[in-house]
Amino acid sequence: MKKSSEKWRTCLNKESVAGVVFTLPFILGFLLFMLVPMGISLYYSFCDYNILSPPVFTGLKNYTNMFHDETFFKAIGVTFYYALVSVPLRLIFALMVAMILLKTTKASGFYRAAYYLPSIIGGSVAVSILWKRMFAIDGVINKLLSVFGLEEGISWLGNTKTAIWTLIILAVWQFGSSMLVFLSSLKQIPATLYEAARVDGASSVTQFFKVTLPLLTPTIFFNLVMQMINGFLAFTQCYIITQGKPMNSTLFYTVYMYQQSFEYYNTGYGAALAWVMLAIVGLITLFLFATKRFWVYEGGV
Template identity: 55%
Template sequence: MKQSNTIIKTHYKREDNIAAYLMLSPWIFGFVLMWLLPMIISIYYSFTDFNLLNEPTFIGLKNYIRAFTEDKTFYKALGVTFTYVLILVPLRLAFALFIAMLLNKKHKGLGIYRTLYYVPSIIGGSIAVSVVWKQMFGNQGVIMSLLNALGMEQKVSLLGNTNTALGVIILMGVWQFGSSMLIFLSALKQIPYSLYESAMVDGAKPWKVFSKITLPMLTPTIFFNLILQIINGFRVFTESYVITDGGPLDSTLSYVLYLYRRAFTFFDMGYSCALAWILVAIIGIFTLFLFKTQNSWVHYEAGRE
């Protein structure tokens, strides 16, 4: 009897597994076809001399050596991207947390405000919004007209000035704070209100409540948002490509835009694949560093072993 029950359970388990794999098959097919195979192919091309017209020729580590020893534009693009990430990520997270704390209070029409604040994250990375942003900060744009009306005449537009062009790109990135804001808002609602009640009884000031209760309780969410935003920051492309095309004088030349140029302007596909994997390594190093340091600043409610 026990043996027959075991056979029946095994049969149903096998059928459940088959059904699960059938349900997962579209995702598995897409992952293998759109992600895994291109990754494997790009790794191979990164060790070759390949220009899309001729057969790839294996050259070993020469593409990687070329990037670090011969290519000055590589360091320029890397510097621009590092500057973008180091300024953008703290500003975006700080602004997202500030708005989340405002929206965490009870107000009329709160759902509408949350939607409006999230809209920039949905459309912010689109070509259309980048074109609008370019027009706003161009020579005849709204921002330039406003500055002139206030008596701050500008001979060169903010996008044409090497000192301000990257700042415009960063400003657009900060404007796309909606996704981080929603994550912070969800985390704020999970903080026990009893903690705030105890602080009020003790007469704690608002800044003390924020630094001793809110911020420590939010550190796991900050950690999660920080990793996501660093990854997204290193992958910036659309804004740099559409608004300034890397100019003026490569002051907004992002790493991914440079990678794109090497691949589709100079047809240096092997070298561009090497650049792509260098970027993967850089992001991996940053992510690993954050995971290694989280024990010193991230506070989990249940603790960590």
């Protein structure tokens, strides 16, 4: 009896046991809420499943059906357009604001917080609804424009050309997290480099392109990868503001996936769509990593 309790104690005192115990919450969470649902979703993607009745195995049918699905290609197109336009714009904007906020004054702490605010509330339903009202025919944007003589209200959300831009602008507005990352790495650039550049007679524009930008490339790369993934997986904005309307011109891939799964009850097909998205995002990330050696500066300062 005594022996076994002693054994138990030595066992608990082992370093590896402590490690396992402390990581258990994550491991359990990962297994239960990530791996298991992913496994189930993979299985559903090979099934004809409509939620109401049990899944029936159909092999690759869901995947081959995508080739005949016009809306699938439309959604892919829209999502690529959104991600490829909004992410670079957001990064440029974030870098610009970061450069402005770099100068430390008494108020800079306040401004940093203020500019970060949209990103905190950015993905929320409330902002999406606000956005929808702002761009409505009788919304704030049109009221502002009418001051400048544009009396006829423009239907921003109802026009196939402008609707996607309301979403892109919302994405650009949420530049805060990229801005903070830029800000911290801007601060790490040694002042001596700028001094040397000044001595050599470099203008501030030259300084930016020859000193700042090259040293920022690892940060830009990090931001690009993260935001690209975020961009491809955007859901809330589209689901609340446009629902893909008009004419599917704003139909994000994730929203299409949701519609198939829970509105048309083609849940098996929805799961297949999810796995295709996984592959697409994986490939894009791989592609970005492959281009890394051509433009990312990894040498020391």
